[in-house]
Amino acid sequence: MRGVTVASPGAPYEVADDLPKPSPNENQVLVKSLFSGINPVETFMQSSGMMVTGWPVVLGCDASGEVVEVGKGVSKFKIGDHIYGCTRLGVPGYGTFQEYHLMDEKLAFKKPSNVSVEQAATLGVGLLVSFPSSLFFPNHTSKVFLDADAKSSFKTASLGLIAGLGIEYPVAGETSKRDEWLIILGGSGSVGQYATQIASLSGYQVLASCSPSKAQLCTAAGASATFDYKLPLEEQVSTIKSITGGNFIKVFDAGAASYAPAMEMLVKCSNGKKDGAKHFASTDDWSPMSAPERSSINIYRIRLGQIGRYGEGSEQEETCRVLEEAIVPLERLVADGKIKPMEWEIIGHGFKDVASAVKLFDSGKLGGKKALVKVA
Ligand SMILES: NC(=O)c1ccc[n+]([C@@H]2O[C@H](COP(=O)([O-])OP(=O)(O)OC[C@H]3O[C@@H](n4cnc5c(N)ncnc54)[C@H](OP(=O)(O)O)[C@@H]3O)[C@@H](O)[C@H]2O)c1
Structure with a gap:
């Protein structure tokens, strides 16, 4: 052929x-x-x-x-x-x-x-990268997406995982808006646009970073506001503060280019919650990363490259299992026209x-x- x-x-x-x-x-x-x-x-x-x-x-x-x-x-x-x-x-x-x-x-x-x-x-790629992220689905705590080097209070996945996803699954008319922002860095890319759709379907208010010329793509996908990632970092931080009031604990680096700015945003802008935990997920699974000391930031790495690698190790098996389970609600969201x-x-x-x-x-x-x- x-x-x-x-x-x-x-x-x-x-x-x-x-x-x-x-x-x-x-x-x-x-x-x-x-x-x-x-x-x-x-x-x-x-x-x-x-x-x-x-x-x-x-x-x-x-x-x-x-x-x-x-x-x-x-x-x-x-x-x-x-x-x-x-x-x-x-x-x-x-x-x-x-x-x-x-x-x-x-x-x-x-x-x-x-x-x-x-x-x-x-x-395919955009949905599977975005959906299993623990950022969107707090009950979905898979070790696949957890940086081996990062200390985390998260438990590893259990067989109750899909039930956990189900709880978060955005059903028409039943999705209650959360009083919480989620920041997506690189919101105008392919992963970023699907991540924005999924996060806003899950009730988050999304603040996305992008080039100004692509802001409309982010808002069309469901972002409530955007900012320019090319501005000096202090300016980005103060914009995030004024838009969100610090009401966020999760940042998703969809563009694989924003580990350091994300740490700064979580440390300097996020008010945190009672338990103090904050969460960062990234499509960058190759650069060294570690959370700043005493920051309580959990780091998750997305590893779609492990898809289909059955029998090649426990981490790969776990990735396959998480993705298999993600397909079910995702397929429904697409067929129902909720993900466009x-x-x-x-x-x-x-x-x-x-x-x-x-x-x-x-x-x-x-x-x-x-x-x-x-x-x-
Ligand atoms: N680890 C995994 O399993 C996995 C899986 C899939 C993808 N990825 C990686 O994820 C990344 C995104 O993939 P994609 O398909 O969405 O690519 P894409 O469609 O080309 O989008 C790239 C995005 O990154 C943004 N960007 C570029 N430089 C940036 C910076 N310095 N700060 C913030 N945002 C920046 C771009 O924003 P503007 O265009 O608005 O400037 C754009 O939104 C790629 O690096 C890809 O290799 C990893």
């Missing part, structure tokens, strides 16, 4: 027509790739080779396609269903930049009729365009729209 491969770390994308067509194992499906979203992780893996388990590799992970074959034990999907989600990252056979790729049944979403195949390609797909733009048509589309995405010139490649 056809696709786009990377031969080794740092090698360019190359179109190939002799790739082996994968076969679904138990609880997997084979998907005809229709559209793929582009994410920063593509260039990260292509240039560094990190997270890649075998070469040559086909990249692309934000999937939207049609099920063409089902493996043993699959009950959720049948041939002809439209499917979307985040595939295993860096594992040969799973990349979306090829004609057919594998997906794990329990880690994939079924596309509802109110979402187009293009829109579906915007959803973000704006998108097709910037590549076919395999020949993958390399230039990724380059264009990396240039940051797309104005807050999700970049898509039309694969089939």
Whole structure:
């Protein structure tokens, strides 16, 4: 079959027509790739080779396609269903930049009729990164998202996890507004826009940081207010204070660029609560981080790269379990129209365009729209 491969770390994308067509194992499906979203992780893996388990590799992970074959034990999907989600990252056979790729049944979403195949390609990564964050769901306390180095009073996840999520699940007309702000740094990005939708559906008032030209994207996603992350930090801190009155204990760094400012915001602006605990979650799972002394800040790292890594260790197993459980309410929120797909733009048509589309995405010139490649 056809696709786009990377031969080794740092090698360019190359179109190939002799790739082996994968076969679904138990609880997997084979998907005809229709559209793929582009994410920063593509260039990260292509240039560094990190997270890649075998070469040559086909990249692309934000999937939207049609099920063409089902493996043993699959009950959720049948041939002809439209499917979307985040595939295993860096594992040969799973990349979306090829004609057919594998997906794990329990880690994939079924596309509802109110979402187009293009829109579906915007959803997988953004939703799965945002949703399991303990920031939005205080009862959801998974060690997966807890920095191993950070001291934390949080317990590890128990089997009551999904019930915990259920309590927080925003049902139409029943979501009571919390008298609490949540700060999302990098609110205009793909992760940031979905995180903002989920947080505001969960009742938080969201204050998002972004470039001023993208403020409207944040407010459209549900943010009550925005600020410019390029202003001097003292100015950001005083803006946050005047907007929130210090009534927040949670900061989500959706853009993976704001660990140090976030610590400053939590230490200097947040009034805290009775137990003193404050919470910081980040999509940056590579930089060293530690909470300032005596700050009681819990640090959580998002590790979507562990998706589908069954049998590779207890942390990976735990990630898979958390994500499997997250799929259920998320699928419902999308089908009910409560989570709306973000704006998108097709910037590549076919395999020949993958390399230039990724380059264009990396240039940051797309104005807050999700970049898509039309694969089939
Ligand atoms: N750890 C994981 O499992 C995981 C999973 C998915 C994504 N990620 C990482 O998460 C990050 C965001 O992904 P994405 O898909 O949302 O990317 P994206 O759509 O390109 O968005 C990037 C966002 O970061 C903002 N930003 C850039 N520099 C900033 C700064 N100095 N301070 C605050 N915000 C800043 C941008 O704001 P403006 O455009 O408004 O300037 C934009 O909102 C990426 O680094 C990605 O690699 C990690």
